[in-house]
Amino acid sequence: MSQSTKPRLTDLPEWKALAAHYEVMRGVHLRELFARDPQRAERFTLSAAGLTLDYSKNRVTAETMQRLTALARACGVETARAAMFAGEPINRTENRPALHVALRNRSNTPIYAQGHDVMPEVNRVLARMQAFAQAVRSGEWRGFTGKPIRAIINIGIGGSDLGPAMAYEALKAYARRNLTVRFVSNVDAAHIGEATRDLAPEETLFIVTSKTFTTQETMTNAQTARAWCLAALKDEKAVARHFVAVSTNEKEVARFGIDPQNMFEFWDWVGGRYSLCSAVGLALMVAIAPEHFLAMLDGFHAMDRHFAEAPLERNLPVILGLLGVWYNNFFGAATHAILPYAQYLCRFPAYLQQADMESLGKSVDQQGRKVGWQTGQIIWGEPGTNGQHAFFQLIHQGTRLIPADFIGFCRAATGRAGQPCPAVLSGRTGCAALPSEIPRREIANHHVKLMANFFAQTEALAFGRTTAEVAKQGVLPELVPHKVFEGNRPTNTILAEELTPGVLGALIALYEHKIFTQGVIWDIDAFDQWGVELGKELAGRIQGELTAKAEPDLRHDSSTNALIQRYRQAPRMGATS
Ligand code: G6Q
Numbered sequence: 036m037s038q039s040t041k042p043r044l045t046d047l048p049e050w051k052a053l054a055a056h057y058e059v060m061r062g063v064h065l066r067e068l069f070a071r072d073p074q075r076a077e078r079f080t081l082s083a084a085g086l087t088l089d090y091s092k093n094r095v096t097a098e099t100m101q102r103l104t105a106l107a108r109a110c111g112v113e114t115a116r117a118a119m120f121a122g123e124p125i126n127r128t129e130n131r132p133a134l135h136v137a138l139r140n141r142s143n144t145p146i147y148a149q150g151h152d153v154m155p156e157v158n159r160v161l162a163r164m165q166a167f168a169q170a171v172r173s174g175e176w177r178g179f180t181g182k183p184i185r186a187i188i189n190i191g192i193g194g195s196d197l198g199p200a201m202a203y204e205a206l207k208a209y210a211r212r213n214l215t216v217r218f219v220s221n222v223d224a225a226h227i228g229e230a231t232r233d234l235a236p237e238e239t240l241f242i243v244t245s246k247t248f249t250t251q252e253t254m255t256n257a258q259t260a261r262a263w264c265l266a267a268l269k270d271e272k273a274v275a276r277h278f279v280a281v282s283t284n285e286k287e288v289a290r291f292g293i294d295p296q297n298m299f300e301f302w303d304w305v306g307g308r309y310s311l312c313s314a315v316g317l318a319l320m321v322a323i324a325p326e327h328f329l330a331m332l333d334g335f336h337a338m339d340r341h342f343a344e345a346p347l348e349r350n351l352p353v354i355l356g357l358l359g360v361w362y363n364n365f366f367g368a369a370t371h372a373i374l375p376y377a378q379y380l381c382r383f384p385a386y387l388q389q390a391d392m393e394s395l396g397k398s399v400d401q402q403g404r405k406v407g408w409q410t411g412q413i414i415w416g417e418p419g420t421n422g423q424h425a426f427f428q429l430i431h432q433g434t435r436l437i438p439a440d441f442i443g444f445c446r447a448a449t450g451r452a453g454q455p456c457p458a459v460l461s462g463r464t465g466c467a468a469l470p471s472e473i474p475r476r477e478i479a480n481h482h483v484k485l486m487a488n489f490f491a492q493t494e495a496l497a498f499g500r501t502t503a504e505v506a507k508q509g510v511l512p513e514l515v516p517h518k519v520f521e522g523n524r525p526t527n528t529i530l531a532e533e534l535t536p537g538v539l540g541a542l543i544a545l546y547e548h549k550i551f552t553q554g555v556i557w558d559i560d561a562f563d564q565w566g567v568e569l570g571k572e573l574a575g576r577i578q579g580e581l582t583a584k585a586e587p588d589l590r591h592d593s594s595t596n597a598l599i600q601r602y603r604q605a606p607r608m609g610a611t612s
Contacts, residue, residue: 041111043400044558045407049106056102057365060094064523065497068096081349084337084541088351089528092497093358093438094366103357104347107556112347115555120343122148126306126562127401133562134304135547138312139335139540148304156302164299164317165325167279171240172211172321179273180237186215188230189318190256191244193567194307195281196220197389199244199319201382202311202331205539208379208450209323216322219260222252227259236267236277242318243280246307248287251574257291281314306562308390309547312540327536334540342548352545355440355527356552362438362525363412372430372439373416376489377534379448384416387546394550396566397559410557420488431496431520438525439496442542443489447482448534496524 044050069075069091079091079100095103107113118125122132137146137153145152170176174183189199200218203210210216217230231239241260245253257278264277271292279297280288288298299314311319312332320328338352347353362368373384395411416422419441430437499522505515529545531538554561580587580599589596 041401041558043407044110044556047106047109049102049109053102053106053361053365056099060096060099061366063094063096065092065094065525066499066522068094069498081351081354083341083345083351084334084544085531085535085538086338086351086541086545087530088354089530090354090358092493093361093525093527094523095358095361099361100348100354100357103361104353106360107347107353107357107552110556110558112353112552112555116343116551119551120146122146122153122304126560128560128563128565131562132304133306133309135306135309135312136339138305138310139332139339139544141329141333141336142340148302153302153304160299160301160314164314164320164328167299167317168321168325168328172214172324176240177276178237178240179268179270179276182235182237184240185213185238186217186234187240187242187318187321188234188260189216189218189242189244190220190227190253190260191218191242191281191315192220192250192252193389193393194310195244195246195250195253195315197308197382197386198311199316201386202316202319202539202543203322204382205377205379205534206319206323206327206331206536208448208534209327209536211322211324214322216318218318219256220252222255224259227256227263231260231263236264239264239277241278243278243282243291243293244315244317245281246283246301246303246305246310248280248282248284248291251571254291261292279317281317307564308393309562311543323536331536331540334535334537334542335544336540337537338541338544338548342544352548353552355545355549356556358438358525358527359412359549359553360556362436363409366436367409368412368436368438369409370413370415370435370437372437373414374419374422374439374441375416376419376441376443376485377448378418379534380442381418383442383542384414386543387416388414390546391550393564393567394561395553395557395559397557397561397563400558401560406557406559408557410559411553419492420485423488423492427492430524436524438527440527440529441489441493442529443486444534444538445486445530445532447478493526493528495520496522496526498522499524 072078076089076091078097080087080089115125119133120136122134124130124132126133132148134146134148134153137157140146140154140157143154143158145154147153171184177183189196196218203216203218215234219227219230241257243253243257261274261278264273265271274292275294275297278293279299280291280293281299281301282288283301283303285295285298289295299317301310301313301315305313312335316328342350342352359371373387375383391414392411397410398406400406417425429435430439499520500518502515502519505518510518529542550561577599580589581602589599591599
């Protein structure tokens with residue numbers, strides 16, 4: 036269906052049917068839905084690419100799901116999905132394909148962007164990354180004074196930071212422990228200052244990661260890192276041994292002084308927030324070793340294939356996307372919580388915040404008309420069980436509906452890529468551990484407690500505690516209403532055996548394609564980010580006003596003018612007068 040003839044979302048009969056169905060469903064409790072159908076859990080559980088999704092604790096029936104998938108079809112999700120995999124310019128406002136699926140196309144079948152197969156290029160850069168990672172890890176790559184590299188600092192921001200920073204945390208069990216890996220993004224000097232203060236320049240390698248190589252924060256941090264390095268090594272030639280770049284912009288890389296030989300390229304068809312599988316993942320690959328990076332790509336690819344091939348009714352990303360539409364557009368839920376029960380996934384909510392909110396935070400449709408429906412939700416979260424002792428109260432007993440995804444694992448991460456230490460399963464010791472490592476029996480003990488909380492929370496959120504149940508506990512009558520839990524709080528449970536590189540890849544791809552599905556339904560461009568570009572433009576103008584010697588002619592609103600004046604008048608470090 037061409038864009039010009041595409042009817043508006045809220046005019047679709049499928050949308051109207053869902054609005055009517057919502058009137059029926061809004062008063063139905065999950066207790067009732069489970070009581071009515073003993074097969075409910077089985078009916079609403081699916082597995083793919085090593086992940087199991089149980090979506091039975093949602094306020095839906097088989098009819099709801101059928102109506103939602105009918106909406107997806109009417110919105111052209113299947114056609115749009117095919118267009119993405121075919122390399123069509125689905126990022127319309129930038130006239131580009133969004134081909135992150137090519138970066139992890141482990142089947143190596145040709146994928147075309149603007150008429151040419153991108154796979155040879157993808158494979159060539161991947162091979163260069165592997166050679167580089169091996170050279171650093173083996174000590175073959177030496178610093179300027181001949182010492183091996185002991186610390187890697189990735190300098191980048193947004194999409195050039197969050198992916199590798201999140202995945203490095205997530206896969207720390209696989210990381211080389213005698214290599215320090217850090218990620219510097221903020222232009223606040225505290226970030227680069229704290230990241231470098233205990234490191235030796237002659238053993239430190241900087242990976243400057245920037246698609247454009249013009250981003251103010253990254254370039255400022257890179258210049259500071261260069262100065263820090265040269266202050267110790269005192270020779271411009273040291274830059275070649277201590278700086279490599281990841282970018283699409285060879286000219287700017289060379290201008291910075293990095294030898295283009297030490298540049299790992301990617302392409303304009305890779306969006307920043309979808310770039311982890313490109314050379315943007317270089318620091319991660321050095322940390323966890325190429326074979327684990329490739330295993331992560333395999334996981335991405337397995338989920339990509341599932342998304343591309345499974346019918347909408349049995350398609351995990353599509354189901355997550357549709358449930359999001361159901362709560363956002365019909366129940367009016369403004370936020371969605373991401374709650375991984377895994378400390379290793381501590382950065383996952385922040386990563387998804389960018390992936391989702393930057394992609395779906397749009398208010399005009401593909402033709403530039405104001406949308407007449409809600410688009411992206413507010414994504415937030417923290418790992419469990421910490422969240423339980425903090426904000427869970429509002430999810431359980433607050434007045435707002437907050438759908439949540441609970442992500443958990445059957446066993447603790449071992450760093451062994453899916454080959455569990457038998458002791459972890461049985462609770463016995465047996466595998467060799469470093470003397471400073473926590474015994475595996477203890478890890479298993481922690482894990483069972485973690486997961487007991489995980490299962491207990493989704494149960495409590497769904498079923499709550501009734502007045503009768505509270506009264507039975509012998510609670511003082513005036514306290515009964517305070518101890519009642521309404522329940523009917525929807526959750527998805529995403530369960531995998533273990534947090535391995537492959538499982539992480541599948542999990543990220545699951546959410547990427549969820550976001551894609553929602554973008555198609557809401558008829559917005561999920562691959563541009565004009566709001567980010569605006570930020571880059573505005574700061575430049577004010578920077579001149581903050582540093583001008585003469586009193587600047589401020590032409591902002593009265594609030595901004597006064598704040599700038601206040602800042603100018605305060606004594607500052609590095610002030611010349
Ligand atoms: C991601 C966004 C944004 C971008 C950063 C860094 O999709 O476009 O977060 O990644 O602004 O941009 P550079 O990589 O060009 O420095």
